[in-house]
Amino acid sequence: MATTTWTLQRTVAPTFWPVTIENVKAHIRLDPQDTSHDALLGQQISAATEQLENDTDRVWAEATYLLSLNTFPYRTSAIAIPLQPVVSIESVVYVDEAGDLITMPDTDYKLDLGRRQIYPVAGTEWPAVYKVQNAVEIAFVAGYGDSLPGVPRLAQEAILLQVGKWFRDPAMEVGNQTDEAYERIVRRLVRTSYP
Numbered sequence: 001m002a003t004t005t006w007t008l009q010r011t012v013a014p015t016f017w018p019v020t021i022e023n024v025k026a027h028i029r030l031d032p033q034d035t036s037h038d039a040l041l042g043q044q045i046s047a048a049t050e051q052l053e054n055d056t057d058r059v060w061a062e063a064t065y066l067l068s069l070n071t072f073p074y075r076t077s078a079i080a081i082p083l084q085p086v087v088s089i090e091s092v093v094y095v096d097e098a099g100d101l102i103t104m105p106d107t108d109y110k111l112d113l114g115r116r117q118i119y120p121v122a123g124t125e126w127p128a129v130y131k132v133q134n135a136v137e138i139a140f141v142a143g144y145g146d147s148l149p150g151v152p153r154l155a156q157e158a159i160l161l162q163v164g165k166w167f168r169d170p171a172m173e174v175g176n177q178t179d180e181a182y183e184r185i186v187r188r189l190v191r192t193s194y195p
Contacts, residue, residue, distance in 0.1 A: 006082075007067075008082055009066050010064070010065050011065060011066045013063060019045055028163075028164045028168070041163065048163050062087065062150075063142065067082070069134070071136060072126030075125045076124075081116040081140055081142070084116055085113070087140075088141045092104040092106075092137075094127065096128070096129065108124065109121060165178040165179070
């Protein structure tokens with residue numbers, strides 16, 4: 001695996017969130033016709049999704065990310081993709097030794113979805129790169145689908161718990177059973193067997 005310095009950023013935001021404002025209103029028993037809290041609930045859904053993604057190292061709403069490395073790993077070593085589940089590799093771009101920007105043909109590398117790794121095809125090695133920061137950039141898609149039905153229900157429940165807590169206790173002054181329930185769900189989600 002690559003041991004070089006790397007950075008990760010979301011480049012294309014999700015086209016949906018794992019729960020909807022309507023789901024949240026039903027969860028917190030808010031009148032579905034009351035739209036006065038919709039902006040706040042939308043922000044809280046986004047924040048709760050981000051928190052769950054950070055807590056589980058999983059991407060619940062499918063999005064595109066950019067993994068930047070200073071170099072390729074040694075010869076045929078794999079590059080680990082730090083999020084799961086990986087859906088696809090969109091591109092592998094690098095600065096070659098002459099300083100030119102090169103896009104690798106997708107026939108030059110393989111993606112192992114189960115291990116979340118990419119590596120050069122058999123009989124080849126990673127190319128040499130120009131010594132510059134972020135000389136290698138890998139664009140990839142990760143997430144549980146591009147629509148709501150692809151997101152596991154347990155993840156949706158964790159997000160609903162967080163949004164409900166934040167809505168009812170915006171200063172987060174009271175620790176309660178919601179925190180414990182959320183933590184139990186996170187522990188289940190990070191098990192390697194789920195889902």
